[in-house]
Amino acid sequence: MKNHHTVKINFKGGIISPGELMDILNIASQWGVKQVRFGLRQQLLIDVEGGLVDKLAANLDALDIIYEIDKDDHPNIVSSYPAEEVFINNTWLGEGVYKDILDELDHNPKLKINISDSNQSFTPLLTGNINWVASPSVPHFWHLFIRFPKTNSVFEWNEMVYTNDVSNLSKEIESIIYRFPDQFIDKEIVNGEKLFSLIKTDQFITKPVSGKMVLPDFNLPYYEGLNRHNNKYWLGVYRRSEMFPVAFLKNLCRLCLDTKVGQLCSTPWKSVIIKGIEETDKQLWGDLLDKHQINMRHPANELNFQVQDNDYAARKLKNYLVQKLNTFDARTFGVCIGIKTQKKSEIFSSILIRRKPLFELFGKEIFHVYDILCAKDFNPNERTGTIFISNISRLHLASELQKAVLWFYKNRNKKILPSQLT
Incomplete structure (x- = not known):
């Protein structure tokens, strides 16, 4: 965003104290911030007007909150704790x-x-x-x-x-x-x-170690909605725009504190999860969602995308592809689709869409084309390097992506590479 700065605050392992988050949100709203985001590495991202960022930073300093402005020299520590006891x-x-x-x-x-x-x-x-x-x-x-x-x-x-x-x-x-x-x-x-x-x-x-570790097969669970687990509930909140209203998160923190929920979690899917909701408090959480018009149950072919942080072009491409896949009535369950626009970046994906310039002129990229790559055995924890198709235009990207997904379903149990297909 023009004339804006991004303040990044790490929450180790994606574990967030409602009280600390409330303090941060109060500071953010004081300086005109209406919405915040969560990143791929479970961090909080706050976009602030250029003239106000120093004032916001001074308030964070007063509370001894560690942050970075427009940089990521100290990446957040990622953990699978948000999935513990849920998935x-x-x-x-x-x-x-x-x-x-x-x-x-x-x-x-x-x-x-x-x-x-x-x-x-x-x-x-x-x-x-x-x-x-x-x-x-x-x-x-x-x-x-x-x-x-x-x-x-x-x-x-x-x-x-x-x-x-x-x-x-x-x-x-x-x-x-x-x-x-x-x-x-x-x-x-x-x-x-x-x-x-x-x-x-x-x-x-x-x-x-007796031998190389066998990485688990990938199966993305449905991570949003108010869901029962044993004798309690958990709530997953996803936002299509990646933006969470500050007013909503403030009320969420208050409800956590009022109902003795000691933490919430941010996830690598840029969503939040609240665990340990009591049956007696279930209606309160439903009322919170109603009050802020928070939509639940997005289509699976939207939830399984991974897009780089602070990348408007990648997010725009994701929305375009989701619309196209919905038009095709395409099934994407079990596939993690990543979009990569920057060199030397790491995107968690079974199928990766890699944007690249057709050529460069005076350091400026001219006309983008796309490659579709697949991870070994379609497991996003493996390396993504097998090329499915190269140098396709945006016009044909959605249909070729659908073909890659269909190929995944056809061959997921055979565990063969594209080069082995006849």
Whole structure:
């Protein structure tokens, strides 16, 4: 937006205190902010008029709230905690373990850190630089995947790490990577073993990995609406525009505080989830949605898109494609569709739409075309690099995307690559 600045506030693991969020929203509304957003890494994004951003920042400073303006030098720590007890069952990784790890990660990391249960596909496992994935069979031990900065190189360490060492080893890895950027940052080939040879790993509790971890199949749950879980309810709120009215979120925070709901969660789908709603309070939450005209039950082919933050062109393209898919009456269940417009960015997707210029003139991109790529086995936690079709125009993009989705359904259980098709 012209003459606007974006203030970013991280909530570690996507866990948000209603009281703290209320304080932030009060400051934002004081300086004319009517709507806020949540980002792919579960952070809060506030767009502020240029002349007011310093005043808003001064108010945040007075409350000791950490923020960044128009930059992301310290990416948020992503976690699968929002899915805990809602989409994840039969796992050793509970609320207490998440919060212990997040509390111990008391530095302000410059690398992206993901903390994920292996028994879920709601949140991405490997979109971070330091990716911790809970062992499905050994309680309190974690598999470790390193995606080196500004590369497509992912290294799986051959040791699992004990829960209590996740924080300290994360700090050590970041320290080594930035100490030797010529070896580990923006390189086509990176030696993961070299990284760990520079770390005194004997100071951490580890176990050998018997073999490469099998990543879970992707199955995106329907993440909005007021839903029953055991003897309580959870509420998921998605906004087509990505914008949440400040007035609505203020009332949501008040209701959390009044009904003793101690937290809400932001998700990598730019939505929010409130867990632990009592049966006796269900009507109050319905009334809140009615009061602010918050729509529920969007079509699945809209909910399964991943779009970069602060990218108006990608969001506009998403809306265009959703309309076209609805016109086709297309089914997209089980597919995560990503849109990528920037180089060296990571988008969680089964099927990726990559925009690129047909040519450049004096540094300006001229006439965009699109590639459609597919992740290995259509699992968005795998690498997205197999090209389905290249260099298509926007006019033909929706129909080719539909073909890619149909190909997914036809071959999802065969696990073959496009090049193997005849």
